[in-house]
Amino acid sequence: MNAGIQLFSDIYLKFTHWFSQVQVREDEPRIRVPEKTIRCIWNDQLFRTHELETTDGEQLEIVFPGYWTFGPGPDFKSAAIKVNGVLYEGDVEIHVYSSDWRAHNHSQNPEFGNVILHVFLWGERKKSPRRITAPSSPRLPGGHIFELEIKDYLTKGILELSEELDFDSYPVMNQFNFGRCHLPLARLPKEKLEQLLNAAGDARIFTKMERFHDRIIDRGYEQTFYEGVAEALGYPVNKQAFVTLAESLPLPTLRMMLPTKIAKKEKILHLQAMLFGMAGLMGFKHLDLSSLAPEDRTYFSRLARLWEKYRKRLPAPTLTDRDWKFGGIRPANFPYRRIAGLARLLLRHEAQGMFADFLKGFKAGIVMEENKRYATRIPRALYDFFCVEGADDYWGSHYSPGGKKLAAAQNLVGPDRSAAITINIVVPIALIYARACKSVEMEAALNLLYRSCKGKTDNKLLRFMKYYIFGNNAEMIRILSTEKQKQGLMQVYQDFCTQNENNCLRCQFPDVIHRYFT
Template identity: 25%
Template sequence: MPSSEAILHFIWNYKMFNPLGLRTTNGEVLQIISTGIHNKDAGPDFHQSKIKIGETIWAGNIEIHLKSSDWLKHHHDVDKAYDNVILHVVWEYDVDIKRTDGTIIPVLELKDIIDKKIIDNYDLLRQNNYWIPCENQLPSVDNFTKQQALDRMMMERLEDKANIIKEIYQFNKGNWENTFYITLAKSFGFKVNNLPLEILAKQLPQNILAKHKNSFLQIEALIFGVSGLLDKYFIDDYPNKLKVEYGFLQKKYQLNNLEPSLWKFSKTRPDNFATIRLAQFAALVFKSSHLFSKIIEIKDRANYFQLFEDLQVSTYWKNHYLFDKLVDDKSVNVGKSSIQNILINAIVPLLFFYGKQVGNKQFIDRALDILENIPPENNVIIKGLKERGLLLSNSFDSQAAIHLKKNYCDQKKCLNCGIGLKILSA
């Protein structure tokens, strides 16, 4: 017997059996006109199905179980929501099932009409402990199927990221400049500090920063002040100047500081320290105005990189990673990989969401074009999937692969993955 009803849903949905010569368990001729629409919410498993039993055409719902007696275990026998079930599809028929009015529901038993190889393949995928369930089968899957699966994963990932931006957009009551400002700030935090930077941007509106566009010191004071990282005693002149300047600005604008403990420094390379990212973000705010408008107007993808190149960070950070901690001279520019990360996590999803919101496909195409022209990321997931036979040519592919691994492979949702379906139907 299969280990899960899910494989029976798959078999029914895709008619993974010979549809000719079917009969119900009481011997009546059965014809499947439409398997229906798969229902993933409460209620019968398939809606709007259509079948023919004998000379009668029935339209309604389909319910699927491993055993027909599971109907009773799930208490469907007292639930009128199941009275419109026209066919009970089961692996094994062991008892007659009746609607609440006492009429018997026709049954299709699957165990003798489907290829057991499908069940074996599915159980093999579900029950192994490999890094990805299809580890042994993936190299034999054709590249067209793999790319189709990645295309779908990328669109899902973009939709997920667009939904996050949608929340920021609604928070800002439809203000695109503020939406982008918060999205961009969040991306400067990268994975480790994206949350505190998002909170900082929400607590420090860009219209306040705009009033001080002529003073780099005040821009830095506002950003570092709200971060909470100035809430201590300093030896160096630079942080003390920021602290004094912020003291005045905080009272003027009634600003609230973040808890310093929100910022993570451990297990982080010094170049990615929150202090460095805040300094770079301050440099970008000082350098640029009306950033969202510029993003929308850019048509040459190379110009997106130019927005983040050569940011003039305060000279203090050329020999510091932290306040009061002197180090040898170092580069304080936003590196190429960091710019690519910002493009992937801020610019691309914003263009995608904006294109959907205003109904203009050119912005969606522009977002995809950026991804297709950035090299794939280099991390554990990407390395692992490449080693197992997945071709990843650019960031479109690698982002899709990350989504595939986290949302499908790790959760063993092989029946919802194009690669898994290919393996099962082989």
């Protein structure tokens, strides 16, 4: 192989292979599930909430799950529940196993005195005294804390949920002081730290490949690619809703429904009507059209008529307006605008498909070294592949239905989101394709695409990691110059930080650093 070719490396995975998903204890084999997974499930209420019972068979209603907390004490504060119709307010503690309450000695810890509900994934096979107490809980019957085992209420299997959860978009744990890995990392030479981050960045792509591999076998490259792009457009809070939308309106259905002998400006209305309708976001058909500007009135009346036509031919929508979140995101990223952008991407690649068109542009666009078989430069256009201008679209100049018209049209999908789609969706799916085709040259070009991306990713998790394991050291932070290295840092968090519940006291990452990089 030519020395100039750089392929994706699995060296980081070899370092961490002993963090297997199955942990054997004395009494039974157990699936290893990080406690943060259960926190995320509780935070988003990813279980059937309308038929809950406590472990004592009492009817349970979740009025408010509480606020995610950091540091010592219960996991969620200021929650509200009803048990047999009686309202209780207090804190919620989350565990993987019911026995963890006693193992952590919470009954003797005054910080847990306001806990009203103990939520866990699994109860113990070996029966122990059922009811637990907090240091002071006079408001609860008999001073006992209510308990909920959520295993049988999950909407999906725990492993499937774990794969779908994006830990990067949730609050981070271990927020205080520096991690045990800070000093070992600070002592590493610059090139060793870069090697570690790059290797972890490759591992992050492999992790994403695992998510897509079975989908490709089941649904093909184009549908999987479409679902992945839709998911990325919903980042961070509407990812699952976008995936559900793409699943409920698959490409074969879209192609069958969409008229072929009409102008493109008409096709976009048909696509948007189907997408908004299946998304459960056609509520704007109840707008008082007479109060709208002529442009708005024409647009919404046409969408409503088209949806009435398509709804008779499509399955009943599984999404409603309640499945979409608008709080906590910039208006420019509201679901209306992202769905409109998805419609334009579908129309742009109507003939061959998004994945086929990307591969074609990728192969034509990469710059090859003279007389060599490997790429040396990636054109910016590949990172902008998913950009969608808003100049010719209603949603380019509006944030909400019938809202004030913006002074200037804004992109429906901008360059930063396009680059994020390239890294998180394109690279892993295209790498599966390259390896299936046994194309070393294509894999090398994808690696170059990945390591050349100067993305602007800057989320809460990254800011935490810069502080927690880099200690806000300017020299160390400067090393995070590429998207690949930032992705690597997030992979370290996923592999190590989320696996520990005791502020990294038992974390093996410092040992990995010492064993393999010093």
